[in-house]
Every structure is written in C-alpha cells, then in structure tokens.
Amino acid sequence: MPGKYDAIIIGSGSNGIAAAIRLQQKGLQTAIFEQAATPGGATRTRELTLPGFKHDVGSAILPLGLASPFFRDLPLQDYGLEWIYPEVAYAHPFDDGTAFACYKDLAKTASQLGEDERAYLKLFKPLVRDWDKLNNDLLGPLGIPEHPWPFMKFGMKAMPSARMLVDHYFKNDRTKVFFYGSAAHSTLPLTNIASASFGLVLSTSAHKYNWPFPKGGAGNFTAALLDHYRELGGELVLNQLVSDVRDLPNAYAYLFDLTPRQLLEIKGLNFSSLYRKRMEFYKYGAGVFKMDWALSEPIPFKSEKCRKAATVHIGFTKEEIENSEKEIHQKNTTDTPFVLVAQHTPFDSSRAPEGKHTAWAYIHVPNGSTTDFSEVIENQIERAAPGFKETILARSKMNTHDLQRFNPNLVGGDINGGKQDITQLFTRPIAKLSPYSTPDPRAYICSSSTPPGGGVHGMCGFHASEKVLKDHFRDLN
Structure with a gap:
C-alpha cells in the first residue's frame, strides 16, 4: 500500500x-x-561560452509562462522571479534595413502595416478582446469549450494553413512575412492545416501580455517554481x-x-x-540546431525596432520562410533558413559581464540531424545586422544529438x-x-x-x- x-x-x-x-x-x-543533476528540463541557464555569460540552454523567452492560466496565479514573485518586458515583443527585419515590430499595443502594431492596417485589426482585435475566454480552452485537452462562440470563431481562423490565412487577410507580402514569423514557431510547413493557429495564439499573447522573460535567466523561473513547491511541502530528488x-x-x-x-x-x-x-x-517533429554567443556589444541590427526587441524573427521573404520550413520535413535544408533570435542583455545586464552581451538562436532542421549549421545561421543574422560576426567573442553550438543528451525529452532535437x-x-x-x-x-x-x-x-x-x-x-x- x-x-x-x-x-x-x-x-x-x-x-x-x-x-x-x-x-x-x-x-x-x-x-x-x-x-539530471539540475532540475528544469529544457528551462535551465548555464555559462555555455565564457565565464560570467549566462545562456538559456533551452527555452529563452517565456510568453506562455506568463499567459498560463495556472502559472500566472502562483506567487512566483515572492521567490525572486522578476519579469523583463522589452518595448517590442518581437520584430521582423527586411533586407532594406526596415522592420515591423509587434508591440503590446495592437493599434501601434497595425499602424506600421499600411494597406493591411485594418485587416490586422480585424484579425486580432476580437482575439485580444476574447483571450480570457479562450485561454483555458486553447491550453487544454479537446472538449466542450467554456465559451463555445468565441472558441468557434477562433477555430475558423486557426484551422487553415498560415499561407491560406495571410493570403485571405493581407495584401502586402511584408505583412504576410511578419505573421509567418510567429506561425513558424509551430515547426510545421506553413502550408499545413492549422499552422495558422500558432501564429494567432503567439501574436495574441504578445498583444495581451508582451513576450517577457525572467531576469537573470530562464532557470530562475524553474527556481521560483521549485521554491514554491518545496514551501508547499514537496520533495525533489536529483540524479x-x-x-x-x-x-x-x-x-x-x-x-x-x-x-x-x-x-x-x-x-x-x-x-x-x-x-x-x-x-x-x-x-516526433523537426529538430533544432541551436547557438549561443558571448558578444562584445549588442547585435548591431540595422533597424532600431529590432534593437528594441528581445525576440527577432529572421526570414526575408515569404518564399524563403515557406521553403525553409517545408524542406526540413523532406530531410533537406536551405542556405537561407528561418532563424529565431533572442537577445536578453540589452534589457537585462545581469546576464553578462559589464559592457558585454549574449545572444541565442536556433533554426529548424531534420529530426536527428548532426549537420553544423552555424555558418548559415550567422550569415542570416549578418544580413539583418552587418558587423554581427565581428562582435562574437565565443560561441556554443548544439545539434539535435547534443540537445537530446542535455534533455532526453528533446527526441531528435524536437523541442x-x-x-x-x-x-x-x-x-x-x-x-x-x-x-x-x-x-x-x-x-x-x-x-x-x-x-x-x-x-x-x-x-x-x-x-x-x-x-x-x-x-x-x-x-x-
């Protein structure tokens, strides 16, 4: 018994x-x-490059950590958790040096989009308004929704592919690329049914909560959770x-x-x-190839909007992003992959020695791939931030096998x-x-x-x- x-x-x-x-x-x-000897699964922080440079080994930006119906009601601030809110939730640069920014302010975000301003507001205004009615159902098992009508309206927008949704709502390719940045977090081809849902959920959470991250490292989120758990009387056994x-x-x-x-x-x-x-x-889905850098200065993005964002999505055309996400599921890769970049130190100086900086990035790759993609990742960032390579003091690389060794749940690099x-x-x-x-x-x-x-x-x-x-x-x- x-x-x-x-x-x-x-x-x-x-x-x-x-x-x-x-x-x-x-x-x-x-x-x-x-x-493992350290708790947290993929939500851990380590010095991966040089002493004093703190890098998030797995998760780095935690918008759903704040939006979670369960986590947001926990008194994690009592255990030292402090959220950092960048001015821009995420940004998407273009080849000419300009960029679109996703602000918490929905109207401010839409005002950048020219002829697509009204369409963006039409798409997201009801989702932001109804988010509190949708959140529990979207972040739960399939069942009878608490609020059927808002959920059904969301489903009608979410079930198409990301390509179908952007072609229906938007006229300008740049607006379509902007939406693709959040939709591509799905790690699915953007022509797949329901790939639009990821872009809708993540962008709506940005307009509702921003895309924050824990001060000092994602590992501090884990630490706060565990401190609360222990105070409730729970026990943790490591190794x-x-x-x-x-x-x-x-x-x-x-x-x-x-x-x-x-x-x-x-x-x-x-x-x-x-x-x-x-x-x-x-x-299991596609894997990722991940990099971390110790930098002598912040990433020198051409666009000021990118410099104000903790998350930057890099993919310069609609076709480039579509092709990047399609090829990995055919066991292929491209020389111009979609890159997800996180930069914490412009907003959180506690993560690096004084005057120095860190950066984090990954691309989607075929599950189980051991190919070194560091050059193509750095080339893509260089396109948006000329001089980036000159700021690199040290780098860390993790292919899909490295990630699975770090956390066995990341099977073949599937995050x-x-x-x-x-x-x-x-x-x-x-x-x-x-x-x-x-x-x-x-x-x-x-x-x-x-x-x-x-x-x-x-x-x-x-x-x-x-x-x-x-x-x-x-x-x-």
Missing part, C-alpha cells in the same frame, strides 16, 4: 513541476524524481534515473513528464500490447515533445478520451506529448494532475 507519498512525478520540466504543485496545493504528499517503476516508493499515482518513446522504456508498467503499439506510432500537426495537436499522444491516463491505473503522462503541447506553460502537467485527483482523490476536488 502507498506510504510516504500520494503521488510521484518523474521529470522536473515545467509540466512535471506544475503537476507536483497542483497536487501539493490539494494537500497531497508528492516527490519529483529527476534524472535519480527511473528505469523501473518498481524501484520507486509506493504511491497511488505516478506522473511521467516523459515523451512516449521514453515512457515505453520504463519497466514495471502494466501496458497492453495494443497501447504500446499505438504509442510506438507517435510522431515540442512530438509533432504538433493536425493529427497530434489535440489527440496526443494517442486519440483517447483522457490523453493523460494510460492502461495502468497508476500511470499518467504529464509531458508536452499531451495537450496542449509544447511551450513553458505547465498546462499539460496541470490537466494531468486534475485527472489524478479525479481518479484517486475525488473527495479533494
């Missing part, structure tokens, strides 16, 4: 911690078992690789912040052969816990009424391989913990 613990969480990513906090809030006794559930203390429930491939390797779980076979068909196409957007890891439960009544999945998928929002863990409460601790609900 269970003894010391009511529930045990395996994995200390943001979803695992969210599940543990939720169960502790309900008065249960939990413990997190983490295989504890779990290969057999029977090696863990007895508990009513075990919540795995793991992807399907790793979960199937855990011994002692009572899974049917059919369930195992269905889980084996789970699809979303599995492909987020229409077949796995809501029905992940498999199609079933409860995506968080398994055939073993003790075992649950709480990773980004469950709805709502990738991102530092903790909602996969929250919803998994709610299922545990319903199944085993109904009297506490």
